[in-house]
Amino acid sequence: MHADAFFTGGLPVRFLLSAAHFDALVGGTGQEFLVLVKASAGRADEVREAAEAALADFPNVEVFSRDEYRRQAERSIDVFLAVMLALLLLAVVIAVLGIVNTLVLSVVERTRELGLLRVVGMSRRQTRAMVRAEAVVVALMGGVLGVAIGLLWAWAMTEALRDQGISVMDVPVLQLLGFVALSAVSGVAAAVFPARRAARLDVLEAIAEE
Numbered sequence: 676m677h678a679d680a681f682f683t684g685g686l687p688v689r690f691l692l693s694a695a696h697f698d699a700l701v702g703g704t705g706q707e708f709l710v711l712v713k714a715s716a717g718r719a720d721e722v723r724e725a726a727e728a729a730l731a732d733f734p735n736v737e738v739f740s741r742d743e744y745r746r747q748a749e750r751s752i753d754v755f756l757a758v759m760l761a762l763l764l765l766a767v768v769i770a771v772l773g774i775v776n777t778l779v780l781s782v783v784e785r786t787r788e789l790g791l792l793r794v795v796g797m798s799r800r801q802t803r804a805m806v807r808a809e810a811v812v813v814a815l816m817g818g819v820l821g822v823a824i825g826l827l828w829a830w831a832m833t834e835a836l837r838d839q840g841i842s843v844m845d846v847p848v849l850q851l852l853g854f855v856a857l858s859a860v861s862g863v864a865a866a867v868f869p870a871r872r873a874a875r876l877d878v879l880e881a882i883a884e885e
Contacts, residue, residue, distance in 0.1 A: 771861045778869035789873055791882055799875075
């Protein structure tokens with residue numbers, strides 16, 4: 676048994692076997708996925724050079740220090756997170772189109788109401804502001820709810836993958852606040868066309884709408 680399950684720098688390894696014990700228990704001629712070499716203090720560079728020289732004829736085999744192996748594992752996770760971020764941005768675009776569609780339908784269904792508001796004194800500018808405010812509220816509700824569900828999901832995944840080396844949950848507060856702010860900005864952008872449509876309604880035709 677090994678006291679540090681992550682002493683490899685990446686994958687959790689809880690025990691070690693000598694080659695003789697492995698062959699006796701498992702057998703076969705399978706190739707090694709990971710071979711650990713322990714160097715004496717101050718001889719790490721020398722051992723690495725010797726290993727690279729011995730493996731010169733095997734270009735598919737790489738030699739890593741513990742820190743390099745850890746960074747490689749972290750890069751794999753970073754690539755996964757980058758893909759998830761790209762999917763998130765795609766979801767934001769779809770959400771913006773959904774808000775536009777919702778607001779346009781709302782303006783159409785509330786034509787008479789908007790006409791009456793204009794009759795009692797609401798200006799075109801106030802009409803646009805009202806529609807934009809509705810869009811921002813919808814977008815912020817979606818953004819806050821999405822962040823809350825995302826944090827819950829991240830916690831659940833961290834707990835489920837703790838034995839696989841993902842044992843720390845890092846909450847990027849500034850990035851999450853940025854996404855919430857982006858949702859508000861997206862709401863404003865989505866409301867441009869519906870707000871303009873609402874402000875340009877003919878008052879007489881609007882109040883006559885059934």
